[in-house]
Amino acid sequence: MSQSRKAVALISGGLDSMLAAKTIMDQGIHVEGINFFTGFCVEGHTHAIRKQDSDKVKRNNALWVAEQLGIKLHIIDIIDEYKQVLLNPKHGYGANLNPCLDCKIFMVNKAKQWMQQNDFDFIITGEVVGQRPMSQRKMTMPIVAAESGADDLLVRPLSAQNLPATLPEREGWITRAKLFGFSGRSRKPQMTLASQLGFTDYAQPAGGCCFLTDASYSKKLVDLWQARGKRDYELDDVMLLKVGRHIRPSKNFKLIIAREDGEAQFMSGYKKQFISMNCASHRGPLVLIDGAPDENDLQLAARITARYGQGRDAEQVDVTIRDHNGNERNTTVKPLHGDDIPETWFV
Numbered sequence: 001m002s003q004s005r006k007a008v009a010l011i012s013g014g015l016d017s018m019l020a021a022k023t024i025m026d027q028g029i030h031v032e033g034i035n036f037f038t039g040f041c042v043e044g045h046t047h048a049i050r051k052q053d054s055d056k057v058k059r060n061n062a063l064w065v066a067e068q069l070g071i072k073l074h075i076i077d078i079i080d081e082y083k084q085v086l087l088n089p090k091h092g093y094g095a096n097l098n099p100c101l102d103c104k105i106f107m108v109n110k111a112k113q114w115m116q117q118n119d120f121d122f123i124i125t126g127e128v129v130g131q132r133p134m135s136q137r138k139m140t141m142p143i144v145a146a147e148s149g150a151d152d153l154l155v156r157p158l159s160a161q162n163l164p165a166t167l168p169e170r171e172g173w174i175t176r177a178k179l180f181g182f183s184g185r186s187r188k189p190q191m192t193l194a195s196q197l198g199f200t201d202y203a204q205p206a207g208g209c210c211f212l213t214d215a216s217y218s219k220k221l222v223d224l225w226q227a228r229g230k231r232d233y234e235l236d237d238v239m240l241l242k243v244g245r246h247i248r249p250s251k252n253f254k255l256i257i258a259r260e261d262g263e264a265q266f267m268s269g270y271k272k273q274f275i276s277m278n279c280a281s282h283r284g285p286l287v288l289i290d291g292a293p294d295e296n297d298l299q300l301a302a303r304i305t306a307r308y309g310q311g312r313d314a315e316q317v318d319v320t321i322r323d324h325n326g327n328e329r330n331t332t333v334k335p336l337h338g339d340d341i342p343e344t345w346f347v
Contacts (some may be wrong), residue, residue, distance in 0.1 A: 005173045006030045007155070009124040010107060011073060011093045013061025015190050015202045016158060017127030021069055022159040022197055024124050027174045031124065033073040034114055035062040036107050038082045040211045041239040061203045068199065079235055080109065086212070087231050091143075096218035101140055108148035115153075122153040128190075129159040129183040138162070158190070159184045161235050169306065220246055223347045227251050227291065232272055236273070240288070243267065246347035247304060254292030254347065255301055257308055272324055277305045281318035281329055284309020299333065305334035 010020040011033035025031045066073035081271045085106045091100035104127075111123050122184040129138050141163065145154045150166040160169070161181030169176040178281075182189045194202060211217040220241045225231045225247070240256060246253035258264035275289040275298070287305045289298070298321060306317035312335050322328050 005118040005122075005168070006032070007122050007124050007168075008111055008118075008120045009071075010111055010126070010280050011035050011062045011065050011174075012126065013065055013203055014126065015130075015194060016071065016270070018065045018126070018191055018199065018202060019190055019197070020126040020157045021065075021071065022154070022173060023179065024229070025069065025071070027178060029174065031071050031122070033062070033066050033069070034111055035073060035075045036078045037075060037109060038210075039079050042335070055123075065202075068201075076083075076114075077108070077179060079238075081110075082106070091282070094213065096194045096213055096215050097221060098212040098218075099142065103143050103210075105147045108144055108150050108154060112148060112150045112153070116150055121152050121173065121188050122155055122166070124155050124157060126158060127156045129156075129162045131183075131185055144216050148189070155179075205243075211238075217241060220261060220347050223254075227254070236270070239289075240267070240270065244288075247307075247341065247345050248347050249345050250297065250306070253289055253293040253297050253301070255304055256288040256290060257305070258285040271322065271326070275324065276322045277302060277310035278310060278320055279306060279317055280320045281316075282306075282311030282314065284311065299331065302331050302333045303336045304306050304341065306333055307338065307341065309335075311335060312337075 007024055007029050009017060009024070009031050011017045011021065013037070021031050021033065062075070063073060085099055085102050086097070090104040091099070091101040093102045108123060108125065113120070115123055127141065127144075129141065141156070145151055148154070152164075155168055156163060157176070157179045159181035159182055160166070162175060162183055165176060168174045169179075180189075180193070194200075212221075221233070223246075224233065224237060224241065242260050243266060244256040246254055246256055248265050256267065258267050267286050267288055270288055275293070277287040277289065278284055284305065285308050287301070287308075289301055293301060302319040302321065303318050306312065306314075308318065311317040314335065316332050317328050317335055318332050320328055320330055
């Protein structure tokens, strides 16, 4: 019977989901992967932008895992649907703005919908009891299964022996004795299993990480909401919060200052959406102005722009101000010194 059964595996791009999928595949089950794109994923994107990260592998780790496993991967855009999970999490946030438990419930529910629509039999995740403080506690893992609607069609192969038997185990589709009983935050058991299975190249430590777990990123997102007076965002907001140095001199505008050439190249694609600046008389960064600055604000922004260019110690620096339509004008300013930029301005 097991040869005719099919399972869909949530593939984050990390080691755990790869091992979980492989464990079920080795029992003769046909497995396909599913990866949900929220826009907040860390892996791949910023490394691909920054030239200083040129020595790092630039790949989509979920696709890489699927290639290593030899399975089909379905990447599904859930950016719009995910907004309600982030903005109104029933179970609250983790340490920062990560709605971990609600996120897991949402994604397993989406996987269940996909499973039903595509005539698959059960769902696989790489969850390990005790590995994450919010979504992977022994008391919260049943909540994920129940509130997602997956119930006992949700199999966690790496921790199955620490959990009640699921329907695929009870029905004999898979053998419980061939599943594992991993628990806790240590990844040594997973790394040992990876070695046994011949996997030597995988994301460290877990892959598929989310920017919402990052304190700095979460602070920028809260600042964005406060400045706009509403809790909302678009994909462009999500992407721009990942790059540059963010400085907000006042509520009505902020500067996004490229920190190196790779970021400047990426940010240049947004020139038609924002006022932009760069030093004309000296080498310096591309700067985007987000908000509604008046002329005095633009002069202050130009002085900050000059501060981060090679003319920071010059008496005067020429700065080009460019509007959304590409119209340019130059202004000559005295660069601000570092001490003139209060810490409170840095987002």
